[in-house]
Amino acid sequence: MKDLSLYRNIGIFAHVDAGKTTTTERILKLTGKIHKIGEVHEGAATTDFMEQEQERGITIQSAATTCYWKNHQLNIIDTPGHVDFTIEVYRSLKVLDGGIGVFCGSGGVEPQSETNWRYANDSKVARIIYVNKLDRLGADYYRVIQQVEKVLGAKPLVMVLPLGVEEQFAGVIDLLTRKAWVWDDSGEPENYQIQEVPSDMVDEVEKYREALIETAVEQDDELMEKYLEGEELAIEDIKRCVRKGTRNLDFFPTYCGSSFKNKGVQLVLDAVIDYLPNPTEVNPQPEMDLEGNPTGGVAYVDPEKPLRALAFKIMDDRFGALTFIRLYSGKLHKGDTILNTATGKTDRVGRMVEMHANSREEIDSAQAGDIVAIVGMKNIQTGHSLSDTKNVASLEPMIFPDPVISVAIKPKQKGGNEKMGVAISKMVQEDPSFRVETDQESGEVIIKGMGELHLDIKVDILRRTYGVDVEVGKPQVAYRESITKRIEDSYTHKKQSGGSGQFGKIDYVMEPGEAGTGFQFESKVSGGTVPREFWPAVEKGFETSIVRGMLAGYPCVDLKVTLTDGSFHPVDSSAIAFELAAKAGYRQTFPKAGPQILEPIMKVDVFTPDDYMGDVIGDLNRRRGMIKSQDSNTVGVRIKADAPLSEMFGYIGDLRTMTSGRGQFSMEFSHYAPCPSNVAEEVIKEAKERQAAS
Template sequence: MSELSHYRNIGIFAHVDAGKTTTTERILKLTGKIHKTGEVHDGESTTDFMEQEAERGITIQSAAVSCFWKDHRFNVIDTPGHVDFTVEVYRSLKVLDGGIGVFCGSGGVEPQSETNWRYANESEVARIIFVNKLDRMGADFFRVVKQVKTVLAANPLVMTLPIGIEEDFIGVVDVLTKQAYVWDDTGLPENYEIKDVPADMVDLVDEYHELLVETAVEQDDDLMMAYMDGEEPSIEDLKRCIRKGTRDMSFFPTYCGSAFKNKGMQNILDAVVDYLPSPTEVDPQPLTDEEGNETGEVATVSVDEPLRALAFKIMDDRFGALTFVRIYSGKLNKGDTILNSFTGKTERVGRMVEMQADERNELSGAQAGDIIAIVGMKNVQTGHTLCDPKHPCTLEAMVFPEPVISIAVAPKDKGGSEKMGIAIGKMVAEDPSFRVETDEDSGETILKGMGELHLDIKVDILKRTYGVELQVGQPQVAYRETITQAVEDSYTHKKQSGGSGQFGKIDYRIRPGEPGTGYTFKSVVVGGNVPKEFFPAIEKGFKSMMEQGVLAGFPVLDVEVELYDGGFHAVDSSAIAFEIAAKGAFRQSIPKAGPQLIEPIMKVDVYTPDDHVGDVIGDLNRRRGMIKDQEAGATGVRVKADVPLSEMFGYIGHLRTMTSGRGQFSMEFSHYMPCPANVSEKVIAETKERNAKK
C-alpha cells in the first residue's frame, strides 16, 4: 500500500476532440503501463475499448487506469467530451481530487470545455490546464490562455512556454526553472535534452517568470514581504505556494505541448505530483441524512476511520457487473461484509479488481484514496454509499440531469421482448441519465436520454452487444382533453325486458375544474330521489368514461361533476343501471361542454453564450414559447421559457447549430395548456387516421 500523500486521483476532461484520450495514452506509455501506444484515429487506444468508441473515434464512457510516476500512484479517469455524455464527466469529477483540463491549441476553449469547467467548479476540483495540439495549423498558445480568462473567468498561471509553433514546435520552456526542454524528431517521449532558453525567448521567459513569482507569493504573506524587499524566493518555496494556490483554485497552472508528438508530457506528470492535491488535502466529503441534508459530519480521508465509499459507476462487461468505487476512508478487504446505506442491505465483497481500462488485476485489499472495482454486487446503483455495517453513514448523493429527449422502440421480432427488457435493465443501471418507461396510453417502450447521439448509441449497443434489433418510432406527445363550459343536463336509462328491468335517472351539472384537479365528483341530492347507495356507481360510471375523450380519444382532465337530483324505481333500479346512466350522461353532455385539446408545456432552461441570445429567444418564440426570465452569468446567459413539448423535438440540433455547438438546455414537464385551434385540428385528424389504421 502506498502512502496516502503519494496518491493522485485525477480526471482528464475537455471538449470533444481536444486530445484527452491521446493524452491518457501518453501518460500510460511514459509511466510504463503500456509498451505500444494505440491511436484514437486507428481505433486502438487503450481507454476507448467499446466498439462504438473505436468506430466513431469518441469516448462514450469514462475509463479508469492506474499507473506510477516518481513513486506516486495515479488513478486516471479519461472522460468523454461529447455533451450527450456529460453525466460521465459529472460523476467522475464527483470522486476525483484533481483534474487536467485539456484544450486544443487551435480550437481553444470550446463549448463542452465550458460545461466541464462549470461542473468542476461546482465539484471544487483543483485543476491544471494543458494546451494540447500546438503542432497543428492555427495553434496559438497565448490566444487559448486569453480565452481561459475571458470565457471561463478563470486565472491561468503560465508554467511553460512553447518553443516554435505549428510544424516548428520542438519543445517547451519551464518558466519556473528557466530551462528549455527540446525533443528530437524521433517522436519518442524520452528523447529530449535540457538546454538554455533560446536567445529570442529570454525576455518573454523573464516576463512570465516575474508574473509567476508575483502570483505565487500572494499565497504566503511572509514570502510576499520578503519578495517586496527584493529577496528572490527559492524554487521549493514557489512550488509550495503554487500547490496551495492550485488547491484553493486561486489559479490554474497552465502547460503546453503536443500529446500526439510526445512533447511536453513529462512536465504535465511532474505538475500532477507537484501541484495537484492528494486525497488527504481535499475538503472531505460531507455526510448527509436520509433526506440528503448535510449532518455537519464529514468523511475524513484516513485509513484508520471506518469504511466509507461511494459507488460512482456501474459497468456490465464480459465478466459480469462491475461497481466502480472510490474509497474515502478505512480499508476494504476481500470477503468483507459492507452495508449499502441506501437500501439498508449488506453485501459480501467477493472479488476486487484494479482496472486498466477493460483489463483487470485482482486485489486482496484496498484503502482510503483508492479507486477500484468490485465484481458482482447485486443491489448497488450509482450514487449509493457503501460503509461499515457498525458505522452506517450516507455520503452526499449525486444528482443527475433529467433526460431531454425520448423515442418509442419495439423489438423487430416477437421473441426479442424479454431479451430487450433484460438488456435495457442492465443499461439503465449503468447510465443514470438513461431512463426507460412504458407509455400507459400506447403500451410502447419509451427510451429517454440526454440527446440524439446518446439514444443512437444506446440503440446501437442493444443491437450489437445484446443482439436486439429495434424498430425506432417517432416520439409521441401525451395530449389530453378538457371542457370549457358548464352544462346542466338530465339522463334517464330505462330498459324493460321480461322480469325486472333497469332504471336510473340522474340530473347533473358538468363544469370545468381547476387546472391539475383531474376529475372530481360530488352529490348534493336531498330528499332521497337517488338513494345514497347508488352514488359510488354513478361516480364510477363517469370516471370510467374520463379515460377517453370525445375529440380524439385522449384522457379527459379537470372536470367537476355534481349530481343534484334524479329518480329511481323501487324494483328496477340497481347500481349497474345508475352506472350505465352515468356513462350515457357523459356521452350526451361532454360534446355540449366545449371540449378542448390541451398539450403538455415544458419548463425549458437554455444556456447560451452572450452573442447568440437574440437568435435563441427568437427561435423559442417561433416555437410558441413564452420567455419567463433571463439571467446573465460569467460565461453566458440562461434563458428560461415555457414551451409546448410538441415544438421541442430535435431542438438540441437546432440549438447547437445556432450557437456554434456551445448552447445547452434542459427541460421538464410543467403543466397543461389549451392547444391553438390549428394545432388541435391537425392532432385530431392525425389521431383519427392512426386509430382507423389499427
C-alpha cells in the same frame, strides 16, 4: 499501509476532439503502463475499448486506469467530451480529487469545455489546464489563455511558454527553472533535450515568470515580504504556494504541448504530482443519515475510520457486473459484508479488482483514497453509498438531469421482449441519464435520453452487445404543460349509496408557480373547516393528478395549489374523500387556468467557417432559433443560440451539407418555454391521435 500523500485521483476532461484520450495514451506510455501507443483515429486507443467508441473516434463512457509516475500512484479517469454523455463527466468529477482540463490550441474554450468546467466548479475540484494541439494550424496559446479568463471566468497561472507555433512547435519553456524542453521530430516522448532559453524569448520569459511569482506569493505573507524586498525565492517555496493556490481554486496552473506529437506531456505529469491534491488534502465528504439529513459528521480520508464509499459507475462486461467505487474512509477486504445505505440491504464483497481500461488485476483489499471495482454486487445503482454495517452513515447523493428526448422501440424478432427487457434493465443501471418506461395506453417500450446520439448509441449497444435488433420509432420531445392564470375554485365530492357515504368539500386557489419550482402545496385553512389530518390527502390528490396535463397528457410543472377553506362531515368524511375531491378539482380547474404547452429549449453552440455563416444563421432562424452571440476567430465563427429541441432533429446532417462537412455543433438542455400556438396545436393533435390509435 499505503502512504496517501503519494496518491492522485485525477480525471481528464474537455470538449469533444480536444485530445483527452490521446493525452491519456501518452501518459500511459510515459508511465510505462503500455508500450505501444494506440491512436484514437485508428480506433486503437486503450481507454476507448467499446466498439462504438472505436468506430466513431469518440469516448462514450469514462474509463479508469492506474499508473505510476515518480513513485506516485495515479488513478486516472478519461471522460467523454460529447455533450450527450456529460453525465459521465459529472459522476467522475464527483469522486475525483483533481483534474486536467484539456483545451484545443486552435478551438480554444469550446462549448463542452464550459459545461465540464461548470461541473468541476460545482464539485470544487482542483485543476491544471493543458492547452493541447499547439502544432495545429491556427493554434494560439495566448488566445486560449484569454478565453479561459473571459469565457470561464477562471484565472490561468501560466507555468510554461511554447517554443514556436503550428508546424514550428518544438517544445516548451519552463518558467520556474528558466529552461527550454526541446523535442526532436522522431515523435518519441523520451527524445528531448533541456536547453537554455533562446535569446529572443528571454524578456518574455522574465515577464511571465514575474507574473507567476507575484500571483503565487499571495498565498504566503512571509514569502510576499521577501519577494517585495527583492530576495530571489527558492523554487520549492514558489511551488508550495502554487500548490496551495491550486488546492484553494484561486488559480489553475497552465501548460501547453502537443500530445499527438509527444511534446510537453512530461511537464503536465510533473504538475499533477507537484500541484494537485492527494486524497487527504481535499475537503472531506459530508455524512448524511439514512433519511438524507446532514449529521454534521464528515468522512475523513483515513483507513482507520469506519467504511464510507460511493458507487459512481456500474459497468456490465463479459465477467459480470462491475461496480466502481471510491473509498472515502476505512478499509475494504475481500469477504467483508457492507451495507448499501440506499436499499438498506447488505452485500458481501466477492472479488475486487483494480481496473486498467477493460483489463483488470485482482486485489485483496483497498483503503481510503482508492478507486476500485467490485465484481457482482446486487441491487446497487450509481450514487448509492456503501457503509460499515456497525457504524452506518450515507454520503451526499448524486443528482442526475431529466431526459429531454424519447423514442419508442420494439424487438424485430418474435419473443424478443424478454431479452430486450433484461438488456435494458442492465443499461439503465449503468447510465442514470438513460430511462425507460412502458406507455400505459399503447404498451410500447419508450427509452429516454439526453440527445439523439445518446439514444443512437444505446440502440447500437442493444444490437451488438446484447444481440437484440430493435425497430426505432420517431424521436419524441419531452413536452410539459403549465397554467398561466390564477383561479379561485371550489369542489364538493359527495357520494351516498347505502352504508356510510363519502363527503369532502375544498375551496382552493390554483396558480402558476415560479419556473423550476415543480409542484407546491400550502394550506391556509383556519378554524378546522378541513381538519388537519385531511390536508395531506388533498395535497396527494393534486400531486398525483399533475403527472398528466389536460391538454396533451404531458406532466404539468410549476403549479401552486393553496387550500383556503372547505367543509367536512363528522361521519362521511375521510382521507380518500378529500383525495378524490382534489383529483376532480384539478380536472375542473386546469382547463380554466389558461393551460399551455411548454417545450424544451436547447443551448446550441455551432462552429462554422466564415464562408458559411450566413447560411447557418439563416437555417437557425428557420428552426425558431434565437441567436445569442457570434464570436469570430482565425479559424471560423462560433454562434451561440437557443433553439427548440423539436426543430433540431437531424441537424448534424443538415449542418454538414451546408458547410461542406466542416461545421460542428453541440447542444444541451437549457430551459422550458411556452410553445407558439401553431406548434402547441400540432402537439395536442398528435397526442389525441396517439390516444385514439391505442
